[in-house]
Amino acid sequence: MKNNPMKWPLFAVLLLAFSGCKPSLPDGILSKGDMEDILYDYHLAQTMAERNESRPIDERTYEDAVFRKYEVTQEQFDASLAYYMRHTGELHEIYENIAERYKKEAEALGVSESDLNKYSALSATGDTANIWSGDKSFLLMPKVPFNHKSFSFQTDSSFHKGDKLMLNFDVNYIYQDGMRNAAVVMAMRFANDSVATTNIQITNSNHFRLTLADDARLGIKEVRGYFILNQSQGGDVSSTTLQLMFIDNIQLIRMHENRKVEEERSKQDSAKAVGDFRSSGGRIPPSTNAPLPPPRLEGVPNHSQRVKEAEMIPENLPKNKSVVR
Numbered sequence: 001m002k003n004n005p006m007k008w009p010l011f012a013v014l015l016l017a018f019s020g021c022k023p024s025l026p027d028g029i030l031s032k033g034d035m036e037d038i039l040y041d042y043h044l045a046q047t048m049a050e051r052n053e054s055r056p057i058d059e060r061t062y063e064d065a066v067f068r069k070y071e072v073t074q075e076q077f078d079a080s081l082a083y084y085m086r087h088t089g090e091l092h093e094i095y096e097n098i099a100e101r102y103k104k105e106a107e108a109l110g111v112s113e114s115d116l117n118k119y120s121a122l123s124a125t126g127d128t129a130n131i132w133s134g135d136k137s138f139l140l141m142p143k144v145p146f147n148h149k150s151f152s153f154q155t156d157s158s159f160h161k162g163d164k165l166m167l168n169f170d171v172n173y174i175y176q177d178g179m180r181n182a183a184v185v186m187a188m189r190f191a192n193d194s195v196a197t198t199n200i201q202i203t204n205s206n207h208f209r210l211t212l213a214d215d216a217r218l219g220i221k222e223v224r225g226y227f228i229l230n231q232s233q234g235g236d237v238s239s240t241t242l243q244l245m246f247i248d249n250i251q252l253i254r255m256h257e258n259r260k261v262e263e264e265r266s267k268q269d270s271a272k273a274v275g276d277f278r279s280s281g282g283r284i285p286p287s288t289n290a291p292l293p294p295p296r297l298e299g300v301p302n303h304s305q306r307v308k309e310a311e312m313i314p315e316n317l318p319k320n321k322s323v324v325r
Contacts, residue, residue, distance in 0.1 A: 025083075026083065028076055028079055028080075029079060029080050029083045030072065030076065030077070030080040032084075032090060032093070032094060034070065034072075035080055035081075035084060035094055036094045036097050036098060037070065038066060038067075038070050038072065038077065039094060039095075039098060039174070040098050040101055040102075041066045041069065041070075042063065042066050042174070043098070043172055043174075043205060045059075045062035045063055045065065045066050046059065046062070046063070046173065046205060047205060048062055049062045050204050050205070078176070078242060081174070081242055081244075082242065085141075085242070085244070088139060091139065092137065092138075092139070095137065095139075095172070095246050095248065096137065096248075098172075099137075099170070099248050099249065127255070127256040128253065128254070128255050128256070129158070129253070129254050130251050130252065130253055130254075131153060131252050131253075131254050132151075132250055132251050132252040133153075134151050134250070135149075135250070136248070136249065136250050137246070137247060137248040137249070137250065138246075138247055139244060139245070139246055139247075140182070140227065140228075140229040140244070140245040140247065141229065141243060141244060141245075142229045142230060142231040142232065142243050143231075147228060147229045147230070147231070148226055148227060148228040148229070149226065149227045149247075150224070150225070150226040150227075151224070151225055151226065151252075152222070152223070152224045152225075153222070153223040153224075153252070154222055155220050155221060155222065155223070158254075159219070159220050159254065160256050160257065161214060161217040161218065161219050161257075162213075162214050162215075162217045162256070162257035163213070163214050163220055163254055163255065163256055163257065164211065164212070164213040164214070164254075164255045164257070165186070165188065165211065165212050165213070165220075165223060165252060165253065165254055165255075166209060166210070166211045166251075166252070166253040166255065167184070167186055167209065167210040167211075167225070167250075167251070167252050167253075168207070168208075168209050168249070168250070168251040168252075168253065169184075169207075169208055169247050169248070169249060169250045169251070170206075170207050170208075170247070170248045170249045171202055171204075171205055171206060171207075171208060171245065171246070171247055171248075172205045172245075172246040172248070173204070173205050173244070173245055173246075174242060174243070174244040174245075174246070175242070175243050175244070176241050176242045176243070177232075177241050177243075178232030178241060178243055179203075179232045180202070180203050180204065180245075181201070181203060181229075181230040181232065182201070182202040182203075182227070182228060182229045182230065182245055183199055183200065183201055183202065183227075183228050183230070184199065184200050184202065184208070184210060184225065184226070184227050184228075185197065185198075185199040185225050185226055185228075186198055186199070186210050186212055186223070186224075186225035187212075187223070187224045187225060188212045188214070188220055188222075188223055189220070189221045189222040189223075189224070190214065190216070190218040190219060190220060190221055191218050191219035191220075191221050192218055193221070194218070196212055197212075198210050198211070198212050217257075223252075227247060229243075229245045
């Protein structure tokens with residue numbers, strides 16, 4: 001059976017029709033690829049401005065240089081960013097790609113992979129383990145309820161007394177205006193229900209780390225914390241001003257106490273217990289290897305009594321004679 005030559009033009013028309021049904025971006029909105037490239041350089045420009053401790057006018061100069069490079073206007077960038085803020089899944093993918101590009105750029109500049117991924121390959125078990133089970137990245141905006149993200153972990157048998165926890169994460173800001181003001185808090189509840197906390201204020205894009213340890217070796221019962229992006233103070237910031245905080249590469253590393261340190265602490269604890277016992281007037285019990293004294297029978301004089309009685313017997317006592325007392 002011969003192929004109908006009319007089939008192929010019809011098939012091509014149908015293919016074009018279906019491809020035209022794909023959802024397209026609104027007019028003036030940048031594609032995901034273009035937005036990724038612009039945001040990549042945009043964050044580099046912001047970092048350079050922060051490192052140079054530049055004034056706001058100088059920071060604007062860095063940002064304008066990025067817009068000129070890609071031949072886009074501030075308005076087009078703002079509109080595109082507002083669009084992707086409403087499509088958070090796509091914005092999340094953009095930032096995942098940006099993070100990967102930063103990693104490759106760091107490797108190209110000579111940063112070793114072990115420095116970049118010191119804890120990334122860790123599993124949830126072992127002496128040093130990454131126990132973070134939540135989202136490894138998310139976006140925050142300074143508007144309730146999108147301005148905070150909390151976390152909570154109940155401990156299990158894999159936790160030991162003396163463990164240390166370290167929370168690692170990266171932060172990237174996109175702020176048109178206003179003060180960048182975020183905070184991260186981590187709290188540790190111990191077996192006796194006492195609590196230790198630590199926190200950090202975040203005002204720039206960077207890598208951050210918080211640590212807490214069970215120094216008293218009480219045993220960790222629970223770990224809680226949260227990320228929060230506070231609203232800028234002052235009435236100069238418009239409600240339509242774009243303010244975003246992207247948290248990425250989140251890790252919660254649990255580290256067991258070094259075994260040598262643990263053994264040394266056990267020795268010190270034992271020595272302290274002995275010292276306390278002596279200072280309280282107590283006596284150290286004899287070694288279990290010492291011979292026990294012979295049992296004393298009822299009515300039988302002991303050795304000292306026998307010696308005294310022997311001393312009372314006259315030396316010239318006749319043989320087979322009894323002494324009358």
